[in-house]
Amino acid sequence: MDPIELSSKLIGYRSITPNSSGSIEYLKKLLEKNKFECHLLEFGKSKVKNLYAFIKGGKGPTFCFAGHTDVVPPGDLKKWKTDPFKAVVQNGKLYGRGSCDMKTAIAAFIAASMDFLEKNGSKFRGTIAMLFTADEEGEAEFGTKSVIKWLKKKKINIDYCLVGEPTNPNIIGEMIKIGRRGSINFYLEICGIQGHVAYPERTKNPIDIILKICEKLKEPFDKGSKNFQPTSLVITSIDTLNDVTNIIPEKINMKFNVRFNDNFKSDEVIRIVNKRIRSVTSKFVLKSSISGESFINYSKTLTDSLIRSIKKVTNVNPSLSTSGGTSDARFICELCPVLEFGLVGKTMHQTNEMMEIKNIKKLTKIYLELIKNIFTD
Numbered sequence: 001m002d003p004i005e006l007s008s009k010l011i012g013y014r015s016i017t018p019n020s021s022g023s024i025e026y027l028k029k030l031l032e033k034n035k036f037e038c039h040l041l042e043f044g045k046s047k048v049k050n051l052y053a054f055i056k057g058g059k060g061p062t063f064c065f066a067g068h069t070d071v072v073p074p075g076d077l078k079k080w081k082t083d084p085f086k087a088v089v090q091n092g093k094l095y096g097r098g099s100c101d102m103k104t105a106i107a108a109f110i111a112a113s114m115d116f117l118e119k120n121g122s123k124f125r126g127t128i129a130m131l132f133t134a135d136e137e138g139e140a141e142f143g144t145k146s147v148i149k150w151l152k153k154k155k156i157n158i159d160y161c162l163v164g165e166p167t168n169p170n171i172i173g174e175m176i177k178i179g180r181r182g183s184i185n186f187y188l189e190i191c192g193i194q195g196h197v198a199y200p201e202r203t204k205n206p207i208d209i210i211l212k213i214c215e216k217l218k219e220p221f222d223k224g225s226k227n228f229q230p231t232s233l234v235i236t237s238i239d240t241l242n243d244v245t246n247i248i249p250e251k252i253n254m255k256f257n258v259r260f261n262d263n264f265k266s267d268e269v270i271r272i273v274n275k276r277i278r279s280v281t282s283k284f285v286l287k288s289s290i291s292g293e294s295f296i297n298y299s300k301t302l303t304d305s306l307i308r309s310i311k312k313v314t315n316v317n318p319s320l321s322t323s324g325g326t327s328d329a330r331f332i333c334e335l336c337p338v339l340e341f342g343l344v345g346k347t348m349h350q351t352n353e354m355m356e357i358k359n360i361k362k363l364t365k366i367y368l369e370l371i372k373n374i375f376t377d
């Protein structure tokens with residue numbers, strides 16, 4: 001199976017999140033034709049489409065590839081050189097929405113699996129599974145999260161999973177994501193007493209208070225953990241909105257973000273932040289919004305297999321990272337060890353999104369090596 005042809009076919013579906021627009025249904029037909037057992041799963045009021053498919057060989061582990069067919073909206077069409085929903089090849093690059101994030105990686109793992117099955121028939125040790133969703137880029141409530149619940153309810157076991165998100169910053173092979181840090185945004189308001197700068201004794205300057213709070217907040221949270229860097233707090237804004245020079249302002253607002261590792265859960269981070277502020281003043285308003293918990297479900301077997309495959313095809317030694325935003329791996333990690341590895345992420349969510357053809361071919365080879373490592377070693 002040609003991964004470029006399959007990529008082009010998938011880009012043709014206008015699957016703006018959370019709409020499948022035929023993409024999930026197409027994959028179901030394709031996989032059924034190739035003897036996969038397929039379960040089309042619809043969740044939520046709007047029946048968001050998901051697919052769980054598998055093919056059994058002999059006794060052995062179940063390895064699952066995961067990916068999303070939904071894409072972010074194309075934005076201003078005038079800024080696109082080509083139709084975002086029609087794959088176009090120019091100068092060795094495949095253009096179209098989803099060419100980077102992540103229809104091409106789906107094409108790569110399907111092509112690699114078909115190649116493997118063609119050569120091995122049912123003579124391999126384990127089960128190849130695939131999990132597809134059309135709800136990753138948006139709320140993600142009725143996507144992978146719901147599929148994982150369904151798998152647990154049905155007692156369907158998966159031993160290892162790989163999500164094909166574009167993890168490499170520049171060159172294919174340089175980065176595997178093994179987990180992600182958690183993230184919380186904080187909004188702090190401190191009130192003082194306004195007054196004339198010449199009579200500070202009659203006022204209470206909230207800037208003085210916030211300076212002390214900043215010092216407290218910037219104290220280290222930890223030294224990092226086995227797989228994660230230390231938890232960090234970054235102040236992103238401090239505002240008094242005071243545009244004159246002779247008034248001590250009444251109020252000050254500060255925004256900051258905490259990226260935390262697996263030493264903490266979000267409620268602990270919030271508790272620590274509150275305590276640090278309270279050690280300076282009891283008069284404050286603190287709001288927080290949790291973007292996600294940290295997660296990791298690490299398997300040395302899976303990681304070593306992937307590293308070997310990457311090295312063999314690209315000669316690059318990948319780094320293991322927990323950087324970046326969040327992905328569906330946060331749901332899958334509740335079920336089994338999970339890694340993320342895919343294409344080069346440079347143009348994801350951009351206009352004129354594209355992927356080098358040679359990279360799609362390389363990724364297909366890496367995935368094929370990985371399947372071989374898992375099932376025939």
Ligand SMILES: [Zn+2]
Nearest residue numbers: 068101102165
């Ligand atoms: Zn993605």
